[in-house]
Amino acid sequence: MPTLVEVRVRFPVDDEELSLLHAEAFGHEFTLVPWAERLQRHSRSWAGAFSGGRLVGFVHAVWDGGKHVFLLDTAVASDHRHRGIGGRVVAALTEDLRDLGAEWLHVDYEPHLEEFYREACGFEPTRAGLLRLG
Template identity: 60%
Template structure:
């Protein structure tokens, strides 16, 4: 397995990984355009040149960065790939001068983000802007 930072993104391949990893229908999204426009960085996990994992980091342009879309193909789960992706993303954010790395997660992912990746739980809130 090899990690690649800011690799050239194929929208079909990343959309497929995202759909499979999250157990949702595959919807083609303009990943490459969005990442180049909004992300501080992104990291991919590759096995024999096949994308098997992904994470992106967005930021406020200052000291805060945000982990989004952590995904590992189910055939490669439970092997530490997600943890390696998040660790690499954190290193990239640190190198960019960020002081804080935030992540939102569902309760079933607390062991992954808090115990495996070292995040400290905090209170947060969410406001839905569309139905």
Template identity: 50%
Template sequence: MTIAYGWRAGFVNAELDALHAEGFGTGPLGTDWEARVRRHSLGWVCAYDGDRLAGFVNVPWDGGEHAFVVDTVVAADVRGAGVGTALVAAAADGARRAGCRWLHVDFLPELSSFYLRACGFRPTAAGLLAL
């Protein structure tokens, strides 16, 4: 397996919608991912296993020094092979090259070892308001 990573790489909406549905346990929602990331994101990283989209992470930002990791997803058959860690590393590199000083992430407790150990994030105090 050879995975290629691309910052702001092209993707097909239906493929990303299907990958997102697989990763987050929803049905495909018909999301126009291309319009979403082009409107709100500093960048995104796609992981390709040949021609197949095998992973994705979105990097929205505040237009200044802060970027955020959201929608990190890896195809089930390549999980555990370092694809997610490489996606987040590429996202951090892209944000750094764009002049960001901080990369934020929120995650569920069961993902702590991934984000804190594998990806190198530090724990911080943060707040969340359900809307």
């Protein structure tokens, strides 16, 4: 039987738990990041998926202080992928951002993620530029 997954918006963030999920999802070494402080300071909202009390999905949106928000760090634990969790956290975040008055939600993604962002999340592809600064 599938485990129940609860999606929460603007939940109290545990820095270690989110740092572990982020490291796993993006394939990098674990580094403790002060996520709670970062989200409070820079993000308009965030959403997480929890299974048995464990954080298994996450996404947040930083903003320009106006009507534009930018989706970042969409992550799902490897043992919970391909169950619709990523789409659910993005949908919950999108709804919260609408309620907060945002008008435009931007996202950058690699080509292999186009189907997810188009089909599961409803984004239209656009041309964008990218400049690596470091």
